[in-house]
Amino acid sequence: MPSRRSVLAMLAAAPFATACVPANLPDPAAAWRAPGAGEADPRRFCLAHAILAPNPHNRQPWLVELVGDDEIVFFVDLERLLPATDPFNRQITLGCGAFLEMFDLAARSLGRRAEIAIWPEGEPQPLLDARPIARIRLTGESAARDPLFEHILARRTNREAYEARTVESEAFAAMAAAAGEAVTFGSASGGEVRDALRTLAWTAFEREILTPAAYQESVDLMRIGAAEIARYRDGIPLDGAMIEAARAVGLINREIMSDVNHPMVKQGYEAYRPLALDAPAFAWINTPDNSRLTQIAAGRAYARMNLAATRAGVSIHPWSQALQEYPEMAALMADAERIMNAPGEARVQMFVRAGYAPTIAPAPRRGLEEHIRA
Numbered sequence: 001m002p003s004r005r006s007v008l009a010m011l012a013a014a015p016f017a018t019a020c021v022p023a024n025l026p027d028p029a030a031a032w033r034a035p036g037a038g039e040a041d042p043r044r045f046c047l048a049h050a051i052l053a054p055n056p057h058n059r060q061p062w063l064v065e066l067v068g069d070d071e072i073v074f075f076v077d078l079e080r081l082l083p084a085t086d087p088f089n090r091q092i093t094l095g096c097g098a099f100l101e102m103f104d105l106a107a108r109s110l111g112r113r114a115e116i117a118i119w120p121e122g123e124p125q126p127l128l129d130a131r132p133i134a135r136i137r138l139t140g141e142s143a144a145r146d147p148l149f150e151h152i153l154a155r156r157t158n159r160e161a162y163e164a165r166t167v168e169s170e171a172f173a174a175m176a177a178a179a180g181e182a183v184t185f186g187s188a189s190g191g192e193v194r195d196a197l198r199t200l201a202w203t204a205f206e207r208e209i210l211t212p213a214a215y216q217e218s219v220d221l222m223r224i225g226a227a228e229i230a231r232y233r234d235g236i237p238l239d240g241a242m243i244e245a246a247r248a249v250g251l252i253n254r255e256i257m258s259d260v261n262h263p264m265v266k267q268g269y270e271a272y273r274p275l276a277l278d279a280p281a282f283a284w285i286n287t288p289d290n291s292r293l294t295q296i297a298a299g300r301a302y303a304r305m306n307l308a309a310t311r312a313g314v315s316i317h318p319w320s321q322a323l324q325e326y327p328e329m330a331a332l333m334a335d336a337e338r339i340m341n342a343p344g345e346a347r348v349q350m351f352v353r354a355g356y357a358p359t360i361a362p363a364p365r366r367g368l369e370e371h372i373r374a
């Protein structure tokens, strides 16, 4: 039996990696291998890339209807929202923007222009609803390939410890250029702002864990061990040999994970403290307002920034807690907007740690068929 210490070390070190898949269950990494290969319908090729987009808690809240020969109607899956940590569905909407960006890049890789009409039946407020997010048509017009497409399969959210060296300014410049004009890109590789953001990242992370509804939402989405990960292929995977061993002997389960005072849980989340407090650099994306259209644009910008970081060899890892709109976070959100310069109607939409880290395995995906509505 593993010692409690080694179990804790494992929990701390590699909570999100993927491992071997039980033979009778789908492979959670399958969607990353040659997406869309052999598809006769170019919409399916593009969708097979779109589902690789970054998205909060890996909910993959994307539903599509294929209409006629060249159209898609894109909806949010209302069963896959995050009501506690994302009460106004802002982050879910960003993940939908990221999906659209990956779709567009894939269409361009085929030389096709995707005509994307966003919120064709109006912007849902204050919450998302059953109206479509977008109507997409693959037109007969040609469009230029975008080199960011080449990095879709290598893109990751990397939660490893980062090397101590700061991020090269050329890399940040490339990320800013990729994010584009719709957003304002910011970064801090040292100095007072970086230090204030280190403290903010950790304080907000801890505040979230100590806010019962917010923390429980994460616990409900934890997938403990390879069998659960393969069954759900979403959420927050807890994986590795030690997790399997701990699960087998009852040292880790959902009930234990729900108890923030359990020593195992405490040590598990304490492992995040140095990730925040030693972060070599941070980057963020601001927008002038917070409309649904702007949130989609911010999600598209984030996807592009993540791909440009991948191309530059830079890892990124969002720390969204301080940006979340529930009452217990309000004071820290005000700090976030002050430090990252988002006054008045402006919003910080994404806030990430940035640096150089080892390569990691891809996060699970449910697979294209799960997203297609008849």
Ligand SMILES: Cc1cc2nc3c(=O)[nH]c(=O)nc-3n(C[C@H](O)[C@H](O)[C@H](O)COP(=O)(O)O)c2cc1C
Binding pocket: 052, 053, 054, 055, 056, 057, 058, 091, 092, 094, 095, 098, 155, 156, 157, 158, 159, 235, 317, 318, 319, 320, 321, 362, 363
């Ligand atoms: C709007 C948004 C917010 C996110 N916030 C966090 C976060 O606070 N912490 C974190 O570890 N990952 C965060 N992520 C990253 C997702 O968890 C990640 O994209 C998802 O698990 C899929 O993994 P992948 O990006 O490696 O494909 C966020 C992503 C998006 C788009």
